[in-house]
Amino acid sequence: MKNAKESNGKSIKWGLVASYIFLFLLVLAYLGPLLMLVNTALKTMPEFMKNATGITTSFNFSNFADAWEKANFPQYIWNSIIYTFTATFIYVITAVFVAFPISRKYVKFSTPLLTLFVIALFLPPALIPQFRLILGLGLYNNPIGYIMLFLVNPIGIIILVNYIKTLPLELDEAAALEGCGYLRFVWSIVLPLIRPAVATVVVLHAIGIWNEIIAPTIYLTNKDYYPITRGLIVFQGVYGSNWPTLAAAVLMLTFPMLVLFLVLQRQIVSGLTAGAVKG
Amino acid sequence: MNYHFGRGKSRLTPYLLLLPGIAFYFIISLGPSLATSIFSLTDTTGLKGATINWIGLDNYKEFLFMGQASKDNFDALGRTLIFSVFVTTIQFLFGLVTAVILNNPKIRARNFFRTLFFMPVILGAVIQGLIWSLFLFPLGGPMAKLFEFFGLRSEFLGGSPTEAFIWVIIIQIWANMGITMMIFLSGLQTIPSEMYEAAEMDGANNWQVFKNVTWPLLTPSVNTNLLLNIIGSLQAWQLFLVLIGYRNGTQVLGYLIYAVGFGQTSGSVTSSFRQGYAAAASMVLFVLVLVIGLSVQTFLRRREERIMG
Amino acid sequence: MFKKIYKVITILMVFAIFLAACAPKETAPSTSDGSSSEPVAAEKVTLRVLVHQNPPMVEFMEAFNKSFSDKYPNVTIDMSVVNANDLSTVTQTRLTANDIDVIDIFGFANGAQPYMKLVDKPNWQQLIEAGLLMDISDQAFVKNYDQPTIDDAGSFNGKVYAVNLGRVSYSGIYYNKDLFAANNVTVPTTWDELVTACETFTAAGTPCMTAGGKDGWPIFVGAYGLTGAIYPDQAALVEGLWTGTIKWNDAKALDMWEKMKVYAQNMMEPGASGVAGDAAPGRFASGAVAMFPGGTWYASAIEAAEPAFDWGYIPFPGSDNADDNKYLFGKYDQGWAIAANTPNKEVALNYLAEFSTPENYQAFANAVGFIPTQPSATLDTKIGAEVAPYLENFRVGYEQYWIAPKGSGQFANPWASYFKPFGTYDDAKELADKVQADLQSGLDAVK
Known part of the structure; x- marks a missing residue:
């Protein structure tokens, strides 16, 4: 693929140099805090207190063992994965079946429904009534109740509706002529065609669940159900003074998340580039 | 529009399949939000068994008009807006520039950069907060050393509220720039390369290519990003919680609502639960977000119609 | 009515789960752990x-x-x-x-x-x-x-x-006996002595005090002694503030603000705002600072951090008159x-x-x-011995009585942390006026 910057000689070079300088500064901002984290994780507490930034001399790996012993991090990560995955999956499937007929006006009141979703975009999280709702349903301190909180996300619906509008209407007619049913049409023809939009929605929605810190404080009291965010906050409350142990814990959590992201990144990017065909 | 997939009973299929999504929406989102507006007219504490009194507009009167506290509330409101403006614009610009650079195939290790810049998103607010508290550790942390080098000293997140607030803005941008960049990258990849080739044939320079090809064709991503950033930053407060706690001169509306509703305002262990009052505050936030969000959306839609035809 | 709604919701949930279950085999097993927290057998x-x-x-x-x-x-x-x-x-x-x-x-x-x-x-x-x-x-x-x-x-x-389960005092100062001896500093009993002591330590390159400023309140909790020295009867202080007989910007209070400014700017070590509340005892025990204003509950953490370390605990000398500095202020804890x-x-x-x-x-x-609340119990620990002479002068602190009037501003409190570098204020009079104005605004609103 050719790109914009392949023009005449001089401007390419300066453009590239400026680009690299910009990237280099950003990398400093992103790597700096991380390196500090690694360095701290390898220190002993007195060493840290004496000189916070000095390069570690003790290579105190016992921080990792400490952090590992003191909290049930694998369980927390696993919980986070389950919550994120289940809720995102259910949400995206239901969202496609909401967005498609609204976008095509195949159901009555399509326009007012869409307006409702636009308004919902601006609604502040209704923490208090939601809490009572979950209590009333008997789903407090229950993973199902927790997942239920994340089955709604208006921005996703809007993104999907807009994207589906770009699909030609003839597609529907042709499919119907071929005798394809509604469910099968949406599932096996529309869904693959709107993959880029779905990928974006999946990423946005999953990030929100993965990063949630308030809901687990309010809804989950059993530590077996804690997602990683809550687990870390509790860990920080207990060992907050001990920066080296805390840093070790954070590092240990960073690795699996990075791996997870690297695995998923290919899906995301390939999903996104699939949209290039459409233009 | 004409429905092509059968009549009679099978006409009901789209309705049936639509039902779960709509039901979730009504039960989990719209219902509770309506309930919030009702709670805002009561003195509910959120405790089971407590009596609830209908107090009309008292919560709103207190929030908007009662003494210095209401002025403090307006300060929080103003701060919410400032936070949103800075976060939105800076994050938008950085995301755009980074995406354009990383879309250039001549840049090496693009995958590495992309992963690095997106990483904070994956780590989440708690880890972001921990990493930065450590980086900004005032007793000889890296940033303190850097400041020292220039003969300055600072308490960073524990110092003057304005400074702490600026740091939260920086960290918020640091944390979420990756999302903006990713959305722009996916938008950039939908621009057909023929468009660039045509522009080159006309002898356009880099800036002209960007202005006349990239920018207009990027409109959908621009809209998505702007809307996401504005709404997100107006309602964001997790980093305030993780980095500085509930402190005078740094509160934003979202945090204020949580702190009041769940008894965390003063750090005092006996502060009362005031969910009715908190509900009134959330209605104010809702109106604010709605007005700003709708006007921005209208503006963006007009712009899109003008550009895309 | 509600039953109906719940029924509908249940049906929808079942439907949602059904929908998810029929979709590609990726459904997570989370739906099954819902009931595991309930007790199994009746007697357990x-x-x-x-x-x-x-x-x-x-x-x-x-x-x-x-x-x-x-x-x-x-x-x-x-x-x-x-x-x-x-x-x-x-x-x-x-x-x-x-x-x-x-x-x-x-x-x-x-x-x-x-x-x-x-x-x-x-x-x-x-x-x-x-x-x-x-x-x-x-x-x-x-x-x-x-x-x-x-x-x-x-x-x-x-x-x-x-x-x-116990009372705690928060208006005291832990001090490092070795550092005091090494610098020839006597244990301060008046405000002037405290100022001099801090100047001596600072001149010798040892920061005077630390506190767990990251949590906010530990910065000002030590300075309760300053409020206490001026208003020994804290319940009366609260009543005075409410009824208008005491103002946060009157001459007496201004003296307190001036001292708080010295406390925040000259006594507290720079960087204290980054120390987590539970890290402060460790920093004090490491010998890095001479004093640590804080509650009696920190004693066990200090001992745990450095068992051989020798420390003492005195009431915060907020007054120039040593007799006014014999009170410990505190609260009922857990x-x-x-x-x-x-x-x-x-x-x-x-x-x-x-x-x-x-x-x-x-x-x-x-x-x-804790200072025990069972009459038969004794406080056998070191901190018990340290506070024993002051126990008859134990007073409940201001914040245990204080309720801010609705409508008062967020600064309506006597907190040293409003001063730079932890806050924005640099001038005692200016801050005093702001605090009183914030309070007055609430008092006027509820009249």
Whole structure:
């Protein structure tokens, strides 16, 4: 693929140099805090207190063992994965079946429904009534109740509706002529065609669940159900003074998340580039 | 529009399949939000068994008009807006520039950069907060050393509220720039390369290519990003919680609502639960977000119609 | 009506799960762990206990829970530990959800006084009025605690709802005896001596004081002595502020603000705002600073950090007159209450009875370092010996009485942390006027 910057000689070079300088500064901002984290994780507490930034001399790996012993991090990560995955999956499937007929006006009141979703975009999280709702349903301190909180996300619906509008209407007619049913049409023809939009929605929605810190404080009291965010906050409350142990814990959590992201990144990017065909 | 997939009973299929999504929406989102507006007219504490009194507009009167506290509330409101403006614009610009650079195939290790810049998103607010508290550790942390080098000293997140607030803005941008960049990258990849080739044939320079090809064709991503950033930053407060706690001169509306509703305002262990009052505050936030969000959306839609035809 | 809605919701949930289950085999197994938390057999009981984070106390409770379970094998104890800041939120949600049996509750304070207008009830009173706390007036174990404690920290309208486990003082200073000796500094008994001591240390390159500023309040908690030296009767102070006979910007208060400025800017080490609340004892014990203004509850952490380290504890000398500096200000700390709707009433009562036996309570007081609230218990620890001379001058602190009038601004408090570098103010008079204006605005609003 050719790109914009392949023009005449001089401007390419300066453009590239400026680009690299910009990237280099950003990398400093992103790597700096991380390196500090690694360095701290390898220190002993007195060493840290004496000189916070000095390069570690003790290579105190016992921080990792400490952090590992003191909290049930694998369980927390696993919980986070389950919550994120289940809720995102259910949400995206239901969202496609909401967005498609609204976008095509195949159901009555399509326009007012869409307006409702636009308004919902601006609604502040209704923490208090939601809490009572979950209590009333008997789903407090229950993973199902927790997942239920994340089955709604208006921005996703809007993104999907807009994207589906770009699909030609003839597609529907042709499919119907071929005798394809509604469910099968949406599932096996529309869904693959709107993959880029779905990928974006999946990423946005999953990030929100993965990063949630308030809901687990309010809804989950059993530590077996804690997602990683809550687990870390509790860990920080207990060992907050001990920066080296805390840093070790954070590092240990960073690795699996990075791996997870690297695995998923290919899906995301390939999903996104699939949209290039459409233009 | 004409429905092509059968009549009679099978006409009901789209309705049936639509039902779960709509039901979730009504039960989990719209219902509770309506309930919030009702709670805002009561003195509910959120405790089971407590009596609830209908107090009309008292919560709103207190929030908007009662003494210095209401002025403090307006300060929080103003701060919410400032936070949103800075976060939105800076994050938008950085995301755009980074995406354009990383879309250039001549840049090496693009995958590495992309992963690095997106990483904070994956780590989440708690880890972001921990990493930065450590980086900004005032007793000889890296940033303190850097400041020292220039003969300055600072308490960073524990110092003057304005400074702490600026740091939260920086960290918020640091944390979420990756999302903006990713959305722009996916938008950039939908621009057909023929468009660039045509522009080159006309002898356009880099800036002209960007202005006349990239920018207009990027409109959908621009809209998505702007809307996401504005709404997100107006309602964001997790980093305030993780980095500085509930402190005078740094509160934003979202945090204020949580702190009041769940008894965390003063750090005092006996502060009362005031969910009715908190509900009134959330209605104010809702109106604010709605007005700003709708006007921005209208503006963006007009712009899109003008550009895309 | 509601039943109908619940039915619809249930059907929808079933439908959603069905939908998810029929989709490609990726459904996660989370739907099955929902019921696992419920007790299996009838006689087995899981007692749910909530405590706030305080390392020596949590350690003691873990040992106590184990011995309790050994004695009553059918009882499993599920103890949750939350940050002190989250305690009231979690208490609120878990009591409302009836998901807790025994809760850790701070001594009842901030009750509305007749001269206060339009104030909100403190959260413990809201809990009692909502019927969420059990009336334990008739329980035998309550009698193990002294009467003032029961009356002041656990009763409401003549009924007892909580037993309080100890008083703490927060207006004292820990000092490093070795550093004092090495620099030829005597233990300060007046404000001037304290200033001189700090100047000596600073000149010698040792920061004078540290505090856990990351948590906010520890920065100003040490300076309670400054308020206390000027207003020894803190209940009267609160009444004076409400009725207008005392103002935060009158001449007397201005003296306090001037001293607070010195405290924040010259005594507290730069960077203290980055020290976490529970890291401060360790920093003090490391010998990096000469003094550490803070509560008696830090003593065990100091000892744990550096057992051989020699320290002392004195009331904060906020006044120029040594006689005014003999008071310790403090509050009632942790206590126990039982959820009114607990399904495990007998076990919960038994748990508290067992805890309240003189032997167990004594062990608890030793572990945590509270000033005991059982008359038979003694504080055998080092901090006990340090505070013993001042115990008869123990006073309940201002913040335990204070309720801000609605509408008052956020600065209506006597906190040293408003000064630079922790806050924005640099001028004592300017801050004093702001604090009084913020308070006055509320007083005017509720008139």
